[in-house]
Amino acid sequence: MAASCCAALHAAPNIPEAQLQALAMQPFWISLGHYETGKLGGWRSYIDDDDFFIASNGDSDPAAELSATVKALYAPATLADQHAQCKYPARTRWLNEQLSLTDLPKPQCQKYSEWMTEVSPNSTVLVFPAAYLNSPSSMFGHTLLRIDQADVDSNNTALLSYALNFGAFIEGMDNSMLYAWKGLMGGYPGFFAVVPYREKLAEYRSLENRDLWEYRLNLTPQETRRMMEHVWELKDIEFDYFFFDENCSYRLLELLEIARPGIELTDDFPITAIPTDTVRAVKDAGLIERIDYRPSRERELLGRAVELTDDEQQWVLRLAADQSALDDPAFGQLPEKRRALIQDGAFRLLRYQSTSGERDATTAARSFNLLKAINQNPPPLLDLERPDLPEEGHESRTWQLGAGSRGDKAFAEYGLRMAYHDLNDNLYGFPIGAQIEIAQLKLRQYENNHWQLQQLDLAKIRSLTPRNELLQPWSWQVSGGAERVSGKDDDESLATYLTGGGGGTWQLAGNTIGFALATARIENNRDFAAFVAPAAGFNSGLLWRNPLGNLLLEGKADYFYNGEVRRSINLTQQWEISRDLGVRFSAARDFSHQSTPENTLMLELKWYNY
Template structure:
């Protein structure tokens, strides 16, 4: 506090170091200075900073007054070079460099910044790569994917040493062991601080590609060495500086867009995301800004395993599974009788399966020995190089926000339906760039207008998530779903009633070939319904269906039922086909028949247009 008062006292002297008030006021409104302070227009008036840490600011009210923060910074740059590591020239190298250039400051005191110099030299920034780990449905914070920045040295591209680079990451700082539900809630409400970190890229690569089995996309940006250096200098300023973290807007992707605007002043990336910043949408924005030179792809261990096993028969895959657990089978007649090329594929598949199961586990000497034996066999009889087809690029998929408008009929009563979904994909949407069987819907609203201008809330989905990962001979993942919100269900008096519900389910999915996926899940549901005597009524049931990716788009067929403890039985048959008119426009036709013990069966058909954007 004493230092702040001293600097403010220096500010009382005018003109300040050759800069008049008008010049300083103009600089304080410069987009680059506002970017350095992470300022945004306040909802009332003036400014506010996204930074929620008083230690970041030199002026007492610097979080809301860019000009006062600029003046305090300028005064601090001229402070005596005592405690050099804490001097403003060392603490704020990006601010110092910019102010020195803008005001032609030639008389700044010489300050030795050893800690910053060593840190910067170790990173040796030269070029920047935007990294996108694909969506990971089993983690609430990673359902939409993630973004981080890799900082490469000058020789990285030529000698292939990207694993030695550093990664700039922004994420929620979680203390303790919050469960997934609490983690998701606090992430939505800003209950965690967000921090920047600079870690070895190899560490993040292992986390995303191996531990979580996520594909990685690397977008090499055309930032110059000077632009990359400017960004890294600002990352030094943000060490241990707290931001409020929100999953949907002030998240990893939004913060990294801010860094890119530091690197190249004049970019307008963050203003495209006033409500939400879904990682895939931010990647599209970076692409649209002309920042991407080339794109590299790193498949996950799981994808490599499945690709290697794909040419094998079921019997050969089972043989590989046995080999992974018992390498004495290498000398068994079933293995030795195979042609050399088939045996090489089986041994490579067994090795990849063994390493896949070892992921995240403590080192096991027996497992390490099995891996060694398999590697030795592969050295004697080498497998061919793995030819892996690159999947659709995630940034080429449809945008995250969806508007819909449709017309339909329910038991002869015409209606119009209007919807908005904030994020981000369902099973029938255009699947290009999305894994088949993955559904993430957050904050979906549907309103209906019946004849006579009678409006009705049809449904309000807080979340509707499905992970229908197909089983195979080698891998048997669990398929699951969870959802909750408000929806119209069959009621006692011909009219559907609005019920509050929470549901979930688990089961299995199977790939049938030709872009077809079948699934069967057991479900549980709890519902608050005014037609029921109890406040909350539980039910168990089933949800089965078929998803077919065809030339027109996606076809879905589903049969599900709920059997309530109070005797109510509710069943539904549904069929739908979406036509993909363009990447951002679809036309969907659906038909459904509802059965309920509370009333007679009801039929419904609807045709709706769907527009995707962000």
């Protein structure tokens, strides 16, 4: 009898179907299930894991999932950690608020309670490590959330906080090219992870060589906790991971919509979700309370090197490589203030070098001796100017409208680039010498209404980082797609190609860098007898930051195995009209063994519009 009463006490209430259907269409429930409208109608969930859903068709029917959840909340409390209330605390809270479920059983959710106590969520910080071209997974930057305890500011304990990260799960050792391809095609599963913040920094060791931006959000403790309740529901749950849209940044926007119901962040990213764009969306939504900047070790080292002469930089290299150099009489004869700067530079160089390698006993001993010398003769504080805010740079998608001539033929050119920056683009918020262009299409309309595909880039990436006495980075580039090249009978042929190269970049003056790269190319061209023709060549030039914008002068050549030689010289100047508007003038002269030289002039309007 008692058992019967107890069962009746915890029976699911008889809620009208119309009420359940209405609740299932509420934006918050749609967010909890990560649903989107299907391409052919109906619903589908981004979550690619049956373990997340209670109803058999819960991934495509929000109403069925809601109804099944209500019933599951009334399961016997003896299920403990396996009870729906323990597995779905965010669902439980919301349904209880909407339906006044005052007679729910009270299971003991020990694992959830211990986890929530350990994380102790009180406030949220959006962390943006700046773009890092030498890592395919970080070319666009990355975003994660830091979950802080209540006393993080007063006790300066950010390293004791937790990092909330969404990322691809990679088994084995995929190389960079395979990683990029599988990331584009959704070849990796994605998972949320909550780990100590210090571990996440250690895992992303390259973060130490990337500027770090921390955007403290104005989420209340209640909103932060609501978000983390849902994160518990997503523990070990698999999503599809796509490099450009369903990525780290997009998933975090979904969580922020859970934290503060009513804000709309994901609606603006139907195709791509570039991290800087998502940071901008968070800012535009009024969620940012404060911005903190942490310079990378590389930026700190270069900031100190600016104060040193060439000879003093050589002393930095000696001290970093050999601790006995501290006792060299020639070093001791230097002025005390100069020795202080040199010692500090050597210590920073050691820290930078240890980022990419294990810290051995010899390096530790050199660091210790340098620290002792620094304590005895401290340098002035390093005062670095904060760089431009990355989210204040131009939008990622670019529309292009141009008019020009090739030889004696006039044309109009129409273009669209999905993402996101080249060497001439408006520079604010971007590092000079960095280029990432993805999915660029250009069409030309010649006289007599003759249309042709001029260019279709899958990807164009260039990293031109200047070399100096202390750091010797390689510059490199890679690109692939289809483009018009000089062909027979002074015509242009559409060739598909893949090219890459490496070399060096140097700072020639305060606002000018020069680069020289050796290149290799393979090309499919209807004018060639072979299906694929290889070539070797070079690409060199100057990039000048001037009052109007960026000017690029470059020359390049390809010497094909079949005897074809193709060379060109190009001059391009961008006028930065506003953040999201630019006017570009370009002039080029192309040489080919297959045709006479041709001149191309074009004036182009570029509108950066996501």
